[in-house]
Amino acid sequence: MTKSLTRNLTSQELEQFGAEIDALRARTVADLGERDARYIRNIFKTVRWTELAGRALLMIGAFLPTPWMIGFWIAGALSLGLSKILDNMELGHNVIHGQFDWMGDPKFQGKSFEWDIVGTSENWRKTHNFRHHTYTNIHGLDDDIGYGLLRLFPEQKWSPLALFQPIVAVLFALLFQWGVAVQNLPKGGYFGKHGKAARKEVKLAARKVSHQLIKDYLIFPLLAGPGFLVVLSGNLVANMLRNIWTYTIIFCGHFTTEVETFHRNVLKNETRAHWYWRQIRGSSNLAGGFVLNTLSGNLSHQIEHHLFPDVPANRYVEMAPVVRDICRRYGVHYNTGSLTKQFGQVIWRILRHSFPSRPSRARVASLQS
Amino acid sequence: MTTAFASPPASATQPAPSLLRRWAQPFVDPAVFDYWASHINPLWTWERPLARVLEREEAAAGAVTLTLQPNRHWKGFTPGQHLHIGAEIQGRRVTRSYSLSDIPRADGRIAITVQKVDGGLLSTHLCTQTQVGDLLELAPAFGDLVLPKALSGRYLLLAAGSGITPLMSLTRALAAQNMPLPLTLIYWVKTAAQACFVAELKTLAQRFANFKFQLIATQEGGQRINTDLLAPSVEAGAQDLHAFACGPGGFAATARELLGEQAKSFKAEAFTPAVPLNTDSKHQVKVELRRSGRTLEVASGMPLLAALEAQGVRPQSGCRMGICHSCVCTKHEGLAEDINTGERSSEPESAIRICVSRACTDISLDL
Numbered sequence: 001m002t003k004s005l006t007r008n009l010t011s012q013e014l015e016q017f018g019a020e021i022d023a024l025r026a027r028t029v030a031d032l033g034e035r036d037a038r039y040i041r042n043i044f045k046t047v048r049w050t051e052l053a054g055r056a057l058l059m060i061g062a063f064l065p066t067p068w069m070i071g072f073w074i075a076g077a078l079s080l081g082l083s084k085i086l087d088n089m090e091l092g093h094n095v096i097h098g099q100f101d102w103m104g105d106p107k108f109q110g111k112s113f114e115w116d117i118v119g120t121s122e123n124w125r126k127t128h129n130f131r132h133h134t135y136t137n138i139h140g141l142d143d144d145i146g147y148g149l150l151r152l153f154p155e156q157k158w159s160p161l162a163l164f165q166p167i168v169a170v171l172f173a174l175l176f177q178w179g180v181a182v183q184n185l186p187k188g189g190y191f192g193k194h195g196k197a198a199r200k201e202v203k204l205a206a207r208k209v210s211h212q213l214i215k216d217y218l219i220f221p222l223l224a225g226p227g228f229l230v231v232l233s234g235n236l237v238a239n240m241l242r243n244i245w246t247y248t249i250i251f252c253g254h255f256t257t258e259v260e261t262f263h264r265n266v267l268k269n270e271t272r273a274h275w276y277w278r279q280i281r282g283s284s285n286l287a288g289g290f291v292l293n294t295l296s297g298n299l300s301h302q303i304e305h306h307l308f309p310d311v312p313a314n315r316y317v318e319m320a321p322v323v324r325d326i327c328r329r330y331g332v333h334y335n336t337g338s339l340t341k342q343f344g345q346v347i348w349r350i351l352r353h354s355f356p357s358r359p360s361r362a363r364v365a366s367l368q369s
Numbered sequence: 370m371t372t373a374f375a376s377p378p379a380s381a382t383q384p385a386p387s388l389l390r391r392w393a394q395p396f397v398d399p400a401v402f403d404y405w406a407s408h409i410n411p412l413w414t415w416e417r418p419l420a421r422v423l424e425r426e427e428a429a430a431g432a433v434t435l436t437l438q439p440n441r442h443w444k445g446f447t448p449g450q451h452l453h454i455g456a457e458i459q460g461r462r463v464t465r466s467y468s469l470s471d472i473p474r475a476d477g478r479i480a481i482t483v484q485k486v487d488g489g490l491l492s493t494h495l496c497t498q499t500q501v502g503d504l505l506e507l508a509p510a511f512g513d514l515v516l517p518k519a520l521s522g523r524y525l526l527l528a529a530g531s532g533i534t535p536l537m538s539l540t541r542a543l544a545a546q547n548m549p550l551p552l553t554l555i556y557w558v559k560t561a562a563q564a565c566f567v568a569e570l571k572t573l574a575q576r577f578a579n580f581k582f583q584l585i586a587t588q589e590g591g592q593r594i595n596t597d598l599l600a601p602s603v604e605a606g607a608q609d610l611h612a613f614a615c616g617p618g619g620f621a622a623t624a625r626e627l628l629g630e631q632a633k634s635f636k637a638e639a640f641t642p643a644v645p646l647n648t649d650s651k652h653q654v655k656v657e658l659r660r661s662g663r664t665l666e667v668a669s670g671m672p673l674l675a676a677l678e679a680q681g682v683r684p685q686s687g688c689r690m691g692i693c694h695s696c697v698c699t700k701h702e703g704l705a706e707d708i709n710t711g712e713r714s715s716e717p718e719s720a721i722r723i724c725v726s727r728a729c730t731d732i733s734l735d736l
Binding site: 036103 | 401463
């Protein structure tokens with residue numbers, strides 16, 4: 001990319017722009033109620049029934065003759081994978097953001113919700129809710145830029161190891177839940193003055209990991225008795241399907257061609273309006289319908305999610321046209337496209353920046369704003 | 370002073386969980402268990418106290434008595450105590466405190482009598498929407514408006530409006546013991562049609578010579594609480610008089626004024642929020658909500674809960690008058706003042722009730 005597609009705003013324009021975003025938020029929050037409560041409960045129910053169906057199909061399939069077993073195994077793994085995708089994205093990610101805290105229902109409280117993934121929600125709140133959402137796309141502060149593994153932007157330092165990143169990226173996709181789980185766990189410093197907190201954090205993470213492993217790879221396979229391996233392999237595939245899907249959606253959110261990254265100096269006296277402005281410039285949407293919205297946990301509306309991370313995600317689809325109109329009027333590029341187009345751009349980034357690259361002069365200039 | 374009470378204190382220590390339960394605990398997500406169990410019996414939960422509405426009965430004009438069947442996770446109560454009842458209204462859980470009006474029963478059922486309050490979210494819901502078969506959330510019973518273990522002397526109960534409910538429970542508890550000591554109940558209402566339990570109280574007064582019952586309707590010529598009305602009880606000997614009062618804040622304050630010094634013991638519970646005394650404190654303070662990573666500006670004179678709610682933050686809350694401790698949260702730093710008592714706390718990492726606390730300085734909360 002050579003030049004920002006977003007024009008610079010005067011500080012007065014920027015404040016007006018921010019006020020319009022604020023007003024949209026206020027209108028939406030004032031309208032929250034029964035409809036949203038029903039929505040998240042229906043998601044919860046869908047997670048439960050698809051999980052039950054998936055586990056039952058795998059279990060029953062283990063005792064059927066081979067051709068039937070394969071059919072049941074495929075259907076079971078898909079259903080369980082779907083359950084985990086919905087649990088992680090539309091239910092877990094959104095609830096942990098506190099989007100449904102206003103309900104006062106202990107089941108949907110952001111501070112106590114736990115999800116079906118190896119990472120703890122506690123660690124996620126720090127890396128994701130705080131760091132990623134506050135410092136979105138700021139080099140050195142937002143660890144989601146390449147997750148410390150991948151070089152996706154020319155501003156990141158190149159090393160010969162980056163040449164292997166196409167392979168690393170594939171492995172990372174298959175093991176995505178593990179990458180997220182260890183992200184921001186204290187690396188070292190277990191013995192010093194602050195060692196106690198670090199040790200505790202690792203202990204909690206290890207406990208969550210062991211629960212997840214025991215559940216999917218011991219208890220449920222054991223329940224199938226001689227069908228142990230059928231269930232175990234089905235669970236493994238379900239977890240991998242979830243990993244690949246979440247990886248795809250999340251990478252499309254911030255690593256498409258037109259997204260911008262920032263130098264940490266943008267934080268100096270940053271106003272709320274500028275924060276909004278930065279969120280839009282650093283995020284990209286996926287165009288699609290109900291199915292894509294639901295399966296992506298409404299991260300198909302990554303822009304709206306970044307503007308309003310604690311507004312129930314089922315509202316993004318209604319807020320999007322308003323946001324898009326505001327962006328049009330203020331000359332802010334609204335980055336959206338189909339899943340194939342956006343993910344194609346992500347793949348290109350992974351390939352391109354495995355080789356040395358330099359940010360263009362025009363682009364660097366745009367960051368001074 | 371350490372004050373770490375995140376919820377109403379549990380009335381009894383919980384029995385140790387069974388071996389099976391302890392083994393299964395790490396692998397059970399209560400929400401998932403509750404979802405599947407509710408298909409068999411809506412009251413079956415892993416740990417959440419719930420109750421089903423069994424009966425619904427008009428108690429008076431604008432008041433209903435709900436008989437509830439709690440599940441096994443609700444651990445009982447002592448007459449005079451209250452509990453939190455929660456129901457979902459337009460997607461939001463609304464919790465308020467209600468006194469239990471009955472005495473503990475063999476079948477475990479409990480009863481609350483709810484007076485419809487103008488603009489009261491939950492009371493209106495319970496009086497007009499709640500049907501037999503509905504589920505309500507419960508919390509452990511709490512409160513110390515209870516009779517001592519060893520009874521002695523004479524008792525005077527002063528009720529105003531829906532303040533009758535805990536005192537009705539006490540009256541029934543004493544009636545169940547055949548009224549072992551002299552008891553007087555004075556019950557103020559606006560109009561006689563609004564009075565609950567009147568037939569039962571009159572029957573009890575006929576049955577027990579020890580029990581005197583007086584109903585006063587203030588909008589129908591009756592007097593508000595005053596020295597004359599209390600004189601018979603006081604003159605019979607204040608030195609062994611135990612007085613209980615329950616009603617609006619002004620009523621409880623007057624009762625305390627008239628009896629607090631003279632009676633051997635005096636207990637009161639009030640249910641209208643106290644008005645902030647220090648309303649002149651108009652300056653703005655910063656409230657850091659450390660857990661959600663936000664900082665808001667509020668007027669120092671406003672109770673923190675109301676100030677936060679006005680900005681769209683919804684911390685847990687219950688009675689909104691400082692007695693139920695639902696909204697207790699840890700104050701990391703800053704100077705907070707109890708609006709009711711004027712007591713100031715600069716102790717770091719101390720628990721405050723945000724519904725009756727204002728921030729005198731910038732403050733940081735575990736929210």
